[in-house]
Amino acid sequence: MTAGTGLPGVPRVDTAALEADLSSRVEGEVRFDAGSRGAYATDASNYRQVPIAVxxxxxVEAGARAVHVCREHDAPVLSRGGGTSLGGQSTNVAVVIDWTKYCQGVVSVDPDARTCVVEPGIVYDExxxxxxxxxxxxxxxxxxxxHCALGGMIGNNACGSSAQKYGKTVDxxxxxxxxxxxxxxxxVGPVGERELEDVIAAGGELGEVYRRLRDVRDRYREQIRQHYPDIPRRVSGYNLDSLLRDDGIDVAELLVGSEGTLVTVLRAELDLVPTVPHKAMVVLGYSDIAAAADSTPAILAHCEPLILEAVGGELAHFIREQNLFAESLALLPQGESWLFVQFGGDTQQQADEQLDRLLSGLDKSTTDADVAVSDDPEREQEMLKAREAGLGATANPPDMPESWEGWEDSAVAPGVLGDYLRDLLALFEEFGYERPALYGHFGQGCVHIRIPFRLRSGPGVATFRHFVQRAADLVVSYxxxxxxxxxxxxxxGELLVRMFGAEIVQAFAEVKDIFDPANRMNPGKVVSPRRVDENLRLGSDYRPIQTETFFGYPEDGASFHQGVMRCVGIGNCRNHGGGVMCPSYRATQEEEHSTRGRARLLFEMMQGHEDSPITDGWRSEAVRDSLDLCLACxxxxxDCPTGVDMATYKAEFLAQHYRHRLRPASHYSLGWLPALAQGARGAPGLVNAALHSPGLAQLGKRLGGVTPEREAPRFASSTFQSQWRRRGVAEPRPGDPDAVVLWPDTFTNHFEPHIARATVRVLEDAGFRVAVPRKPVCCGLTWISTGQVGTAAAVLRRTFRVLRxxxxxxxxVVGMEPSCTAVFRHDMHDLLPHDEDARRLHSQFMTLAEVLTERAANDWEPPQVDADAVVQTHCHQHAVIGFDADTTLMRKAGIDAEVLDSGCCGVAGNFGFERGHYDVSMACAExxxxxxxxxxxxxxxxxADGFSCRTQISHGSPRRALHLAEALRTG
Structure with missing residues (x-):
């Protein structure tokens, strides 16, 4: 079996022989399967190339061995870190080496010298x-x-906002x-002229490399000086200016930013800087983004800030439209565009003095309407969220066509930035690219933007190509x-000749030939580049399959495909801490188990390209296996900046995948739990005895697809609904002003009715009269999570009739179980987008905390608990409902709450009970x-309000978690 690379000068590869050698000789995970190749086919750019293998x-030694084996088979190689590159340098028809799972060590730290040595896969924050x-x-x-890896930062010469103070990675x-x-x-690193001559004189491979580099330097010295712009943010091209040091050359500097086209970086020695203990920030408002840019040189004349960032008015508009970081925008001063200037010091006084000097130099005051200042770190971080929202807010704006990278990070000297922006805006208008949302690192003249290129049609692609050519000429003119x-x-890559000229581009080719004469290192990038309009992820020939879906996708134009396209590869799902997303990635460190990896596979499943590795559509086992470890949390x-909803996509896929087919046993045993629980009402003791009898329990788990490590929850001796009927208290009537309906979810009703009783007491103490449905009701969650969405829809409609x-x-209607509440607040709308009862229930369904804080009598005060608490927020509450009401209620009740930022508990409904999931489930909890x-x-x-969360806590610790209602009853 062979694989064609489709690259000039790169032969077809015998993949069967390559796979055999890599598998037998490289200590690592060697993958030629469709799922792995599909997950790595794109990065965060517009481009797509299916790799040969991963x-x-x-x-690190195993990675070096993999390169050696690839050389023996003449196979191209691509080193990859976090896969967040926006230029297409992290996608290629090559053997992708992913360093991030295992090669993430800090080899050494020298605090005195302020240096460290790291492996290429280590993440920046780690x-x-x-x-x-x-x-x-x-x-x-x-x-x-x-989530970005240092190896990737070195490959791309990454910067960020702090480059204002510390320079680019190369520095x-x-x-x-x-x-x-x-x-x-x-x-390799810096060598003086005498040492350079000694290395060359010593001969050998290294000597030859240095000799040829010296020759390139000597022949192109004047062209380099002439064509390399003297600006803070020149990242394009190879760093040939590193060959023009006052004394010798610096090969490490030359290789930074070479995007894996020259060498494989195995380890790196890095400079470190002292942390800044105190900060202060001022935000300045302007009439428009160009006016903000005009002000940048004056600001830099008065100070040396840590960061100098910009947010344009259109970006703020998109943030508001998508309800992102509203608190951040509320903190900004008067204006239509803003500059964020942050200072640092060893003391707060030092930071504040720098801020005061700037304002004085600008003839500004803290009382001006267009000025907002802060020396509170939390407030500053809240302010900066508007800037950090840039990529997510502009990726899928609600009232604008799809926007894409392609001209998203051009840079000029800060002194000409305002004029450059005016000309760039005029160019957008000429090409009909409306409403550009500009932002960026204005202190260094770098502009960020996504543009509504029409990349699905031939004329649109042609216009895209023409635009970037014109834009390249414009930025070069500045x-x-x-x-x-x-x-x-x-x-x-194709545009580099417009910036540097033919001679420098020829010098790039000569440097490439020095390090990679066979053109096997990330071929087709930088040197002899593929056209800017080739290998597009979409393109004029993109024809995805269109099928009828179970969910309505109202936020995505009723299109499953458009929902999947929300993922633009930002990669926040690969982060190592904070928030909920993505628990399975955190447990496995696998791209295929990240939200992004799954979205990529679903994209490939739509078969929009003839070379897609996923050829069996909804029946794909590769996609099924990737989604299997999605907890549907x-x-x-x-948490995804673009709002990818993988839980819904998983439910859709399972519904399509198992349509008219036998399902896994757990879909029947766990998916039909509400029905089975209703059947257990008659003899709960007998059912409990069977479920916990050693022989029967193990047999039942085996037949039901349940992991043997989990103990089945015990049914209560009587359901809450039964206890309620025996209570014999007159219920309110529909329309009574103090009436609420308590939702008897399956978990509380059948397993923990004491929580419902506590909830009733709290509600009645708050002045509500409680009604409880007499007939069985269900939200359909377990059917949704197992992809039995037709049944879920029928269950919901039956529930509507009971509640009508x-x-x-x-x-x-008051919910006690967050996962059920989330169904009514989100999934139900997707499943039944045109049902009026669904609309009504969506607006009427509330959490206990919401109804108590929003609907209780003004003079009601919660009971005083006066206790410390550790709180696990249910992942569905975090994602769909929000936790503000709970925080408010706990504060009023005297509960000093530490709300854990711990992600999903790992049980996630049926997930933690299914066979094959236990290790991942516990890894999530740990x-x-x-x-x-x-x-x-x-x-x-x-x-912990979630039944799953309480179950996991009792399973993995000696503690029993309480529902908030139980805590309030102790007050």
């Missing part, structure tokens, strides 16, 4: 955690700092351990750079939740 080495004890950090901080790299495709392995941060890749719904009098009267619970004192309450 290798995940267990060590490196800074490792060196924080020394009061140090790595300076340049990209917006993807939670912070001391030396690199490199491996060429031909096998030369060595450390002495700027095609790229000020993201690099060239395929997006700008919905964390991506809220209350729905027509507008009576609030990430933060269970260690935090185990650390709590006995006097500290453990609160």
């Amino acid at each position: 290798v995940v080495p267990y060590s 490196l800074n955690k490792a060196v924080a004890e020394h009061g140090l950090k790595f300076g340049p901080k990209p917006s993807t700092h939670s 912070n790299v001391r030396s690199l351990e490199i491996l060429t495709y031909d096998g030369l392995r060595c450390w 002495g700027g750079s095609l790229s000020g941060e993201h690099g060239d890749g395929q997006a700008r 919905k964390g991506c719904k809220s 009098p209350w729905l027509e009267a507008g009576t609030p 990430y933060a939740l269970l260690p935090a619970v185990r650390r709590t004192s006995e006097e500290t309450l453990v609160l």
Whole structure:
């Protein structure tokens, strides 16, 4: 079996032989399967190329061995970190080496010299955690700092907002351990002229490399000086200026930003900088984005800030339209565009004095309407969220066509930035690219933007190509750079000749020939680049399949495909801490188990391209396996900057995949749990005895697809609905002003009715009269999560009939279980977008905390609990409902709550009980939740409203978690 690369000068590869050799000789995960190749076919750019294979080495040595094996088979190689590149440099028809899973070590730290040595897969934030004890950090901080790898930062010469103070990555790299495709392995860095001559005189492979580099330097010296712009943010092209040092050359600097086209970086020695203990920030308002740019030189004349960032009015508009970071926008001063200027110092006084000097120099005051200041770190971070929302807010704006990168990081000198922006805006208008949302690193003249290129039609692609050519000529006319941060890749490689001229581009080719004469390192990027309009992820020939779906996707034009297209590759789902998304990635460190990886596979499943590795559509086992470890936690719904809803996509896929087919046993045993629970009402004791009898329990778990490590929850001796009927208290009527309906969800009703009783007492104490449905009702959650959405829809419609009098009267319905509440607040609308009863229930369904804080009598006060508490927020509540009402209620009740930022508990409904999921389920819990619970004192309450969360806590710790209603009853 062979694979064609489709690249000039690169032969077809015998993949069967390559796979055999890689598998037998490389210690790591060697993958030639369709799922892995599909997940790595794109990065965060407009481009798509299906790789030959993916290798995940267990060590740096194994990675080096993989390159050696690839050379023996003449196979191209692509090193990849976090895969967040926007220029297409992280996608190729090659063997992808993913360093991020295992090669993430800090080899050494020298606090005195302020240096460290790292492996290429270490994530930026994890490196800074490792060196924080020394009061140090790595300076340049990209917006993807939670998940970008240092190897990728070196490959792209990454920057970020902090480059204002610390420079680009190239300014912070001391030396690199490199491996060429031909096998030369060595450390490289700066060498003086005398040492350079000595290395050349010594001969050998290294001497020949240095001799040829010296020759390039000597022949192109004047052209380099003439054509390399003297601006802070020149990232395009190879760093040939590193060959023009006052004394010798710096090969490490030359290789930074070469995008994997020259060598493989095995380790890196980095400079570190002291952390800044105190900060202050001022935000300045302007009439428009160009006026903000005009002000930048004056600001820089008065100070040397940590950051100098810009947000344009259109970006703010998109943030408002999508209800992102409303609190952040509320903190901004008067204006239509803004500059964020942050200062740092060893003391707060030092930081504040710099801010005061700037305002004085600008003849501004803290009382001016267009000025907002802060020296509170939390407030500053809240302000900056408007800037950090840039990529997410502009990716899928609601009232604008799809927007794309392609000219998203050009840079000029700050002194001409205002004029450049006016000409750039005029160019947008000429090409009909409406409403550009500009933002960026204005202190260094770097502009960020996504543009509504029409990349689905031939004329649209042609216009895109013409635009970037004109834009390249424009930025060059201002002495700027095609790229000020993201690099060239395929997006700008073809345009380099317009910036540097033919001679310098020829010099690039000669440098490429020195390190990679066979053109096997990330071929087709930077040197001999593929056209800017080739290999597009969409393109005029893109024809995805269109099928009838179970969900309505009202937020995506009723299109499943458009929902999947929400993922633009930002990669926040690969972060290592904070928020809920993505628990399975955190447990496995696998691209295929990230939200992005799954979205990529669903994209490939739509078969819009003839070379798609996923050829069996909805029946794809590769897609099924990737989605199998999705917990359906919905964390991506809220935490993904573009609102990807993988839980819904998973339910849709399962519904399509198993349509008219036998399902896994767990879909029947766990998916039909509400029906089985109704059947157990007659003899709960007998059912419990059977479920916990050693022999029967194990047999039942085996037949039901349930993991043997989990104990089945015990049915209560009587359901809450039965207890309610026996209570014999007159219920309110629909329309009564103080009436509420208590929703008897399956979990509370059948397993923990004491929580419902506590909820009733709290509601009655607050002045409500409670009604409870007499007939069985269900939200359909377990059927939705197992993809039995037709059944779920029928269950919901039956529920509507039971609740109809209350729905027509507008009576609030109070939920105790967050996952059920989330169905009514989100899934139900997607499943039944045109059902009027669904609309009514959506608006009437409330959490206990919401009804108590929003509908209780003004003079009602919650009981005083006066206790400390550790709180696990249910992932569906985090993603769909929000937790503000709970926080308010707990504060009023005297509960000093530590709300854990621990992600999903790992049970997630049926997930944690299904066979094959136990290890991942527990890894999710051990990430933060269970260690935090185990650390709590006995006097500290453990609160968790979710049945799944309480189940996991009791399974993995000696503590029993309480529902908020139970805690309030103790007050």
